[in-house]
Amino acid sequence: MRTVRVNASTVYDVIIGHGLLDGAAELIRPVTTAKRFVVICDDNVADIYLDKLETSLRSGGYSCDSFVFPHGEASKSSDTLTHIYSFLASMHYTRTDAVIALGGGVTGDMAGYAAGTYLRGMDFIQIPTSLLAQVDSSVGGKTAIDIPEGKNLVGLFKQPKLVIIDTDTIGTLPKDFLVDGMGEVVKYGMIKSASLFDKLCGCDIDHIGTIIDDVIYECVSIKRDVVEADEFDRGERALLNFGHTLGHSIEQYYHYTGISHGRAVAKGMELITALAAEHGMCDDDLCTKLHECLEKYDLAIEVEPALSELGEAVLNDKKRDGDTIGIVVCDKVGHASVVKLTVDTFLSYLR
Numbered sequence: 001m002r003t004v005r006v007n008a009s010t011v012y013d014v015i016i017g018h019g020l021l022d023g024a025a026e027l028i029r030p031v032t033t034a035k036r037f038v039v040i041c042d043d044n045v046a047d048i049y050l051d052k053l054e055t056s057l058r059s060g061g062y063s064c065d066s067f068v069f070p071h072g073e074a075s076k077s078s079d080t081l082t083h084i085y086s087f088l089a090s091m092h093y094t095r096t097d098a099v100i101a102l103g104g105g106v107t108g109d110m111a112g113y114a115a116g117t118y119l120r121g122m123d124f125i126q127i128p129t130s131l132l133a134q135v136d137s138s139v140g141g142k143t144a145i146d147i148p149e150g151k152n153l154v155g156l157f158k159q160p161k162l163v164i165i166d167t168d169t170i171g172t173l174p175k176d177f178l179v180d181g182m183g184e185v186v187k188y189g190m191i192k193s194a195s196l197f198d199k200l201c202g203c204d205i206d207h208i209g210t211i212i213d214d215v216i217y218e219c220v221s222i223k224r225d226v227v228e229a230d231e232f233d234r235g236e237r238a239l240l241n242f243g244h245t246l247g248h249s250i251e252q253y254y255h256y257t258g259i260s261h262g263r264a265v266a267k268g269m270e271l272i273t274a275l276a277a278e279h280g281m282c283d284d285d286l287c288t289k290l291h292e293c294l295e296k297y298d299l300a301i302e303v304e305p306a307l308s309e310l311g312e313a314v315l316n317d318k319k320r321d322g323d324t325i326g327i328v329v330c331d332k333v334g335h336a337s338v339v340k341l342t343v344d345t346f347l348s349y350l351r
């Protein structure tokens with residue numbers, strides 16, 4: 001069992017290890033005075049892990065209820081959120097009780113938002129079960145729901161009191177979601193850690209299980225550093241968006257169906273690195289290295305739209321600031337920076 005301490009506005013630990021769900025109650029005890037918990041999770045995760053968590057909580061002397069919703073991004077909505085609020089109200093939850101998110105990023109984002117807003121804030125614990133949630137969304141306090149106009153448009157920062165990463169849960173994750181999470185893992189290597197990137201290049205999707213604990217620990221440590229430097233996303237945290245500007249454009253082109261977020265981001269990383277090479281910001285060699293690494297994780301994909309067709313979505317990018325847009329560029333493996341361009345210049349690059 002390893003611990004990464006996050007010194008954000010709330011100081012909390014991310015505990016990483018095998019079989020932690022069985023002992024969840026004892027891990028939670030030191031971080032909250034709550035005696036009653038609502039576990040929020042989707043139906044897939046509930047089928048596999050809810051019983052285990054509830055057994056641990058009850059045998060630890062706690063009382064708990066569960067709110068289970070249909071899996072998938074479509075549930076990260078104001079409708080489901082309203083159901084959560086109604087559930088908490090009808091069960092007479094109070095501010096001294098706590099919310100536990102058990103599941104992937106959809107669950108963590110929505111449960112965190114509910115915990116941050118119901119009764120103006122309840123204690124919140126993250127138990128992420130997808131790779132993406134373990135290496136990214138459960139750490140750093142970003143919570144949100146989607147609205148018809150866009151993903152994650154309504155949200156707040158709500159740091160958890162504790163994150164419990166039971167790495168055994170990766171064993172039941174469908175391969176497509178494992179691949180998706182690997183997109184973010186490769187991103188961490190590209191922006192912050194040449195040693196992580198090299199480790200990934202020496203492995204592949206079929207053997208990642210042999211190094212996954214170390215990989216998760218390294219990614220969480222990187223995310224911790226970034227969050228500690230810029231908790232509220234006004235500077236350095238933007239580096240986590242490497243590949244995401246064009247990745248979002250690709251997802252939008254496909255109407256968020258048929259291409260996963262991780263694969264879209266992987267393509268976004270490739271396209272932006274190719275543009276960077278074309279404009280003298282990195283060597284061509286970096287494109288080759290990135291492509292070869294992504295191939296090992298089923299992340300090197302072809303997409304239909306030409307670069308010139310991805311400009312429209314860029315105009316709606318959350319990272320746009322008036323006439324300028326911050327584009328994250330890697331100049332070498334393990335090092336990235338934000339390059340500010342006028343929107344017109346960036347669009348001309350795409351053309």
Ligand code: NAD
Pocket residue numbers: 042043044045048071072073076103104105106107109129130131132133136137138140141142143151152169170171172173174177180
């Ligand atoms: P998800 O929560 O939908 O989980 C993916 C799928 O895997 C679901 O079908 C789920 O039921 C299943 N699943 C999860 N864990 C499992 C397990 N151990 N065994 C079997 N099945 C399992 O999606 P995700 O990919 O985890 O997260 C995507 C979401 O995260 C998006 O909404 C995105 O906006 C958000 N996100 C948030 C942040 C942040 O900083 N808050 C960062 C990145 C992504």
Ligand code: GLY
Pocket residue numbers: 136137140142233237240241
């Ligand atoms: N996943 C992006 C962030 O946490 O800022």
